[in-house]
Amino acid sequence: MPLTCWYSNVRNNVSHTVWRAIARQVASEYNNRCGVCGGRGDRHPVECHEEWSYKHGVSDTGEKRYVQTLEGMIALCPMCHKVKHIGFAHEQGLLHEAIGQLMFVNQWDEDQVSSYLRLVWETWHARNEVIWDLDISALSRYGVRPDGSEIQKASSRTTAGYKRPSSEVFLLNKKRT
Numbered sequence: 001m002p003l004t005c006w007y008s009n010v011r012n013n014v015s016h017t018v019w020r021a022i023a024r025q026v027a028s029e030y031n032n033r034c035g036v037c038g039g040r041g042d043r044h045p046v047e048c049h050e051e052w053s054y055k056h057g058v059s060d061t062g063e064k065r066y067v068q069t070l071e072g073m074i075a076l077c078p079m080c081h082k083v084k085h086i087g088f089a090h091e092q093g094l095l096h097e098a099i100g101q102l103m104f105v106n107q108w109d110e111d112q113v114s115s116y117l118r119l120v121w122e123t124w125h126a127r128n129e130v131i132w133d134l135d136i137s138a139l140s141r142y143g144v145r146p147d148g149s150e151i152q153k154a155s156s157r158t159t160a161g162y163k164r165p166s167s168e169v170f171l172l173n174k175k176r177t
């Protein structure tokens, strides 16, 4: 998720009650199992993860437009969820666990993990070069009214307070001795 949309994800844009209802529906659709590894967490089985697509095109008025679209929600076990937000996992001191899960689920070695993380890092940087509009109309699938009355605030583009993940995350090529 680019910086420009960092604070405008679904969870921050709907009430706590609405978010809980969405998360319950998603968990039940996935039978309380992780949509990636099939596992369950110890303290709670699954968490709700937003899946986005990133597209750009030209508007009717000839302006370039960049749209981040919510494609849907997936249930993930807490470990796979950390993999999806690996920069955040790093900030929480949980990078090692997240990488372990990444290697386990994909059967990857350290080089494959490094390549993947470099790609994530480059993609994230490229997406930060532009301002993204947010399309969360897919929320209607989860009972959130399309008129937006349950959306608490318009897409906020603030990046204040966000700490960039350290680049050391992406220097895993060095073999441990």
Ligand SMILES: [Zn+2]
Pocket: 034, 035, 036, 037, 038, 039, 076, 077, 078, 079, 080, 081
């Ligand atoms: Zn999982």
